[in-house]
Amino acid sequence: MSFNAVTSSFKVTRRRKTPLAETLQVGALAGFAAIGFALIGAYVAMDKRHVVEDTLTLSQIAFALMAIAAGYVAGRDRQGRPSGTRVVVHGAVAGLTAGLCVSALVLLMGSVSLRATLVAASPMLIKALSLGAPIGSLQALVQLPALGALLGVIGGLFAAMPSRYRRALTYGFAFVLIAGLFRDVFVSVLDNLPDLNGPDWEVFGPGGLNRGSALLLLVGGALFCLVRDRWNAQIDPARRARSSKAGLALLLVGVLVLPLVTNDFVAQVAMLVALYMLMGMGLNIELGLAGLVDLGFVAFFAVGAYTVALMCSSGPLAVADVSFWVALPVAVVLAAGAGMLFGLPVLRVRGDYLAMATLGLGEIIRVLVLSDALAPYLGGSQGIIEIDHPRIFGVSLQSPAALYYLALALAGVVAFISWRLQHARIGRAWLAMREDEDVAQALGIDPVASKLLAYTIGAAFAGAAGAVFAALVGSVYPHSFQLLVSINVLAILVIGGLGSLPGVLVGAIVLIGLPELLREFGEFRYLFYGIALVAMMHVRAEGLWPATTQTQENARA
Amino acid sequence: MSEVPRSATEPGAFSEWLRRSTWVDHVLLAIRISVAALVLVGLAGGLTAGTYSAADFVSFTMFGLTIGSIYALIALGYTMVYGILRMINFAHGDVMMIGSFAGLFAAGALNDAGLLNALPLLALPLVLAAGMAGGATMSLIIERIAYRPFLHVRSLAPLICAIGMSFVLQYAARGLFGTRNRAYPGFGWMEGTVSLFGLIVPIPQIVAFIAALIVLAGLLALVKLSPLGKAMRAVAEDRDAAALVGINVGAVIVATFAIGGAMAGVAGVLYALVFKQITVFMGFALGVKGFAAAILGGIGNLGGALLGGLVLGLAEALGPALVLEGFGLPAPYQLKDVIGYGMLVMILIFRPQGLLGERLASKRA
Numbered sequence: 001m002s003f004n005a006v007t008s009s010f011k012v013t014r015r016r017k018t019p020l021a022e023t024l025q026v027g028a029l030a031g032f033a034a035i036g037f038a039l040i041g042a043y044v045a046m047d048k049r050h051v052v053e054d055t056l057t058l059s060q061i062a063f064a065l066m067a068i069a070a071g072y073v074a075g076r077d078r079q080g081r082p083s084g085t086r087v088v089v090h091g092a093v094a095g096l097t098a099g100l101c102v103s104a105l106v107l108l109m110g111s112v113s114l115r116a117t118l119v120a121a122s123p124m125l126i127k128a129l130s131l132g133a134p135i136g137s138l139q140a141l142v143q144l145p146a147l148g149a150l151l152g153v154i155g156g157l158f159a160a161m162p163s164r165y166r167r168a169l170t171y172g173f174a175f176v177l178i179a180g181l182f183r184d185v186f187v188s189v190l191d192n193l194p195d196l197n198g199p200d201w202e203v204f205g206p207g208g209l210n211r212g213s214a215l216l217l218l219v220g221g222a223l224f225c226l227v228r229d230r231w232n233a234q235i236d237p238a239r240r241a242r243s244s245k246a247g248l249a250l251l252l253v254g255v256l257v258l259p260l261v262t263n264d265f266v267a268q269v270a271m272l273v274a275l276y277m278l279m280g281m282g283l284n285i286e287l288g289l290a291g292l293v294d295l296g297f298v299a300f301f302a303v304g305a306y307t308v309a310l311m312c313s314s315g316p317l318a319v320a321d322v323s324f325w326v327a328l329p330v331a332v333v334l335a336a337g338a339g340m341l342f343g344l345p346v347l348r349v350r351g352d353y354l355a356m357a358t359l360g361l362g363e364i365i366r367v368l369v370l371s372d373a374l375a376p377y378l379g380g381s382q383g384i385i386e387i388d389h390p391r392i393f394g395v396s397l398q399s400p401a402a403l404y405y406l407a408l409a410l411a412g413v414v415a416f417i418s419w420r421l422q423h424a425r426i427g428r429a430w431l432a433m434r435e436d437e438d439v440a441q442a443l444g445i446d447p448v449a450s451k452l453l454a455y456t457i458g459a460a461f462a463g464a465a466g467a468v469f470a471a472l473v474g475s476v477y478p479h480s481f482q483l484l485v486s487i488n489v490l491a492i493l494v495i496g497g498l499g500s501l502p503g504v505l506v507g508a509i510v511l512i513g514l515p516e517l518l519r520e521f522g523e524f525r526y527l528f529y530g531i532a533l534v535a536m537m538h539v540r541a542e543g544l545w546p547a548t549t550q551t552q553e554n555a556r557a
Numbered sequence: 558m559s560e561v562p563r564s565a566t567e568p569g570a571f572s573e574w575l576r577r578s579t580w581v582d583h584v585l586l587a588i589r590i591s592v593a594a595l596v597l598v599g600l601a602g603g604l605t606a607g608t609y610s611a612a613d614f615v616s617f618t619m620f621g622l623t624i625g626s627i628y629a630l631i632a633l634g635y636t637m638v639y640g641i642l643r644m645i646n647f648a649h650g651d652v653m654m655i656g657s658f659a660g661l662f663a664a665g666a667l668n669d670a671g672l673l674n675a676l677p678l679l680a681l682p683l684v685l686a687a688g689m690a691g692g693a694t695m696s697l698i699i700e701r702i703a704y705r706p707f708l709h710v711r712s713l714a715p716l717i718c719a720i721g722m723s724f725v726l727q728y729a730a731r732g733l734f735g736t737r738n739r740a741y742p743g744f745g746w747m748e749g750t751v752s753l754f755g756l757i758v759p760i761p762q763i764v765a766f767i768a769a770l771i772v773l774a775g776l777l778a779l780v781k782l783s784p785l786g787k788a789m790r791a792v793a794e795d796r797d798a799a800a801l802v803g804i805n806v807g808a809v810i811v812a813t814f815a816i817g818g819a820m821a822g823v824a825g826v827l828y829a830l831v832f833k834q835i836t837v838f839m840g841f842a843l844g845v846k847g848f849a850a851a852i853l854g855g856i857g858n859l860g861g862a863l864l865g866g867l868v869l870g871l872a873e874a875l876g877p878a879l880v881l882e883g884f885g886l887p888a889p890y891q892l893k894d895v896i897g898y899g900m901l902v903m904i905l906i907f908r909p910q911g912l913l914g915e916r917l918a919s920k921r922a
Contacts, residue, residue: 040732527728533721
């Protein structure tokens with residue numbers, strides 16, 4: 001479904017305020033965001049994660065980014081071009097406002113106990129927000145607005161500098177942030193590699209980057225960006241295309257050797273990413289290509305998982321005890337059958353109604369599986385346990401790395417099928433139907449048949465993912481098949497880009513991989529998903545890696 | 558939509574249907590017949606099983622009417638927003654949750670002030686007002702973030718934004734208020750039961766039912782009689798034409814969201830009074846049920862929302878005892894939600910215009 005079809009001439013225009021009022025508003029928004037961040041408990045949780053050892057924690061960076069962003073937005077004038085004094089003054093005012101908001105929160109928490117209402121407003125939060133100053137002292141209250149103003153000015157200056165340097169700084173900062181956040185991954189890689197950097201110079205401390213290496217990374221990242229930009233400007237487009245192909249190949253190699261050079265935990269996370277890619281590609285056919293909003297997608301995942309569980313388990317509920325390789329096709333076929341069965345009645349419903357109908361179907365399946373009525377067959381809330389691991393040439397695939405390769409191989413097959421389908425006649429029919437069903441029908445596309453095919457194929461892919469999931473975990477429980485899974489997959493597609501295959505990969509890495517690796521993040525991942533969905537629709541509705549047709553359309557428009 | 562024969566007496570109607578129908582129509586007809594058969598068999602079995610006495614059924618009915626009136630209040634928000642924007646506010650259930658928590662904090666403050674025990678009948682409207690204010694505020698925020706920026710385009714963006722907002726609300730509330738169940742303090746006088754026409758009914762159910770009816774009557778009066786209601790109906794009819802005759806469409810949309818959110822807030826407070834405990838995750842399932850009620854009654858139709866809510870509430874309360882019991886299933890009340898969701902799916906498939914059908918429903922869907 002395109003994001004720019006105009007249906008009504010009625011359009012809302014924003015009222016313009018005076019520049020100072022807008023700056024104050026931006027500052028207050030940043031302040032409220034910071035207060036919200038603190039009060040949901042994220043500040044205290046993320047304060048434990050050091051990005052730069054003993055210097056900067058993740059939550060301090062988050063707060064600083066809010067102030068800098070406020071300064072950046074306030075520093076720009078209406079045309080988006082910065083001008084001298086405005087940058088400094090407005091940046092400072094915005095940052096100051098944000099800081100004052102947080103100070104007010106600290107003051108309030110110090111004088112009134114809010115804990116009965118807001119569980120996160122704890123003494124720990126006050127201590128963390130005092131930044132080492134004595135709690136309740138004047139210094140603790142004044143330093144936040146002062147820091148805010150300083151960071152706001154930095155944000156303003158950031159808006160004023162030439163875009164070349166802005167990009168370079170962003171790169172350097174991103175390098176530091178990534179290295180600091182994923183310390184464990186990099187450390188495990190460094191441990192597996194031969195000792196290159198010598199024993200007396202460590203890049204990472206016990207919690208995050210060391211100060212020296214952080215500075216080095218910041219400068220290195222910035223220089224890398226500058227050099228690359230210069231390089232890109234000089235060479236011709238053909239060679240640039242070749243170098244982007246080389247980048248893709250490098251990524252592929254990285255994906256292949258990833259579990260070998262890191263530890264089991266990372267391999268497990270990579271497995272989850274591959275699993276969600278499988279599901280993502282399934283929903284991509286339904287939602288991305290055919291435009292069918294399916295919130296009951298998890299039902300097909302459950303069908304696949306329970307099929308394998310029943311066929312491969314050595315527990316009392318098993319109906320057969322066959323190898324995973326026999327059960328896998330059965331699971332895929334059964335899931336596809338379920339898709340067809342569900343699809344037939346539901347597919348006459350359109351748009352928002354379809355979302356609700358599929359959601360209802362998915363919930364019905366979950367409640368049924370959970371109920372005592374079906375417990376003799378499906379185990380109820382006890383689930384099915386003791387599912388055999390798949391074997392290949394007599395070797396049992398048990399380690400996370402082996403299962404990762406299994407999921408990756410399946411994802412590769414499914415990606416190939418999706419890619420061929422997308423460019424086949426039926427793929428074009430789906431796209432046509434997504435854009436306008438009535439017109440597509442007038443052009444001779446059978447809407448029922450093509451929708452049903454999309455739904456069936458999508459369900460089959462989800463069934464394959466469910467089969468791998470059952471083999472991976474070794475047990476299935478109804479609580480693994482909540483609506484949240486469907487929302488996860490939907491979010492992956494939206495973040496990556498609807499209808500885009502590489503987008504599925506990007507979305508799965510961003511939404512599944514990153515929160516798993518950032519343990520402090522785990523509690524807030526769904527909040528993050530929600531914010532990501534909303535922000536994506538506002539900022540970049542076509543996704544991080546948009547489908548090619550979408551980019552072409554946008555270029556033409 | 559398939560051409561269903563208009564009257565059985567019309568000559569050749571059946572053969573005409575056979576000629577025009579496709580295999581999909583046949584499958585759908587088969588589904589209809591099998592669902593009807595299942596319900597009938599279950600009903601017969603349930604009636605003959607005799608597990609429950611007449612008094613049980615009466616109390617089930619009372620309970621169904623109570624929960625139904627809460628569904629109806631939620632459904633109003635869906636129906637009003639859908640009537641004007643042709644979009645579902647996916648986060649509406651979570652608006653209800655926020656309203657419920659706003660009521661909780663108001664009740665806590667009133668209880669600390671001793672007002673709740675001293676003047677219970679004054680305190681209840683105050684708590685309801687807090688719930689309304691909380692719900693309306695949250696609804697306005699959702700409108701501002703998820704709907705207003707996408708008003709002039711047709712796309713998936715508002716739906717996806719609203720799904721995102723639903724998650725933001727649930728998990729932000731989890732972080733803010735904690736995961737444990739909460740109960741309203743100081744409503745001790747609601748513990749008892751009263752005898753009404755020879756029936757014993759818990760007080761909260763009566764309070765909830767009456768409060769819901771009062772609020773609904775107020776809303777109907779607002780929409781039918783006030784200038785704002787007139788403007789709302791005009792915008793629902795045709796947004797561009799309404800703008801042409803000088804109606805401030807943006808303001809009407811904002812007012813609609815605010816009123817819908819206030820209704821959801823009332824529903825949240827009443828829910829807390831009847832069920833005695835609230836959690837941050839309760840909004841989702843109740844939101845889906847409210848939507849089912851809105852569809853059942855005919856979306857865009859305020860009276861339909863009331864009817865749909867009551868029918869859905871009764872079906873959920875009576876269904877497990879009447880129908881599922883007939884199949885001899887263990888623990889039929891676990892499957893209460895299957896009835897609610899099943900009705901939602903069935904209505905969406907077979908009668909998207911609902912009970913009090915609106916002609917254009919299928920085209921607008």
